[in-house]
Amino acid sequence: MNKSCLILECQKQILRVELTSIYYMQYQEGITTIHRQGDKQLLSCQALKDLQQQLSGSFVRINRNIIINLSYLSAYKKNSRTVLLEDGSQFSVSRRNIGPLLDKIMGMN
Secondary structure, three states: OOOOEEEEEEOOEEEEEEHHHEEEEEEEOOEEEEEEHHHEEEEEOOOHHHHHOOOOOOEEEEEOOEEEEHHHEEEEEOOOOEEEEOOOOEEEOOHHHHHHHHHHHHOOO
């Protein structure tokens, strides 16, 4: 499997998206929104868990509805359990996902 792109299927289309262009993915009300560089967004009917299987190691799930690209991580705030991305987005990290997030952050050196 090619780990440099994500294949999205929705509304009778198949799209190929470069992983390096993705800031984060957010699932809400049955739709996954892929937030990309340049304020571009794509919508997909696929669940996060299905998309997560196609992602490279630079992506991590931080809560039930969000997967972030660690390449765009600006900060992790321990006291509030939040991540800040380069595009200004800020998300809460669930207790369950703090360990995997910190493992990946520390392993990026």
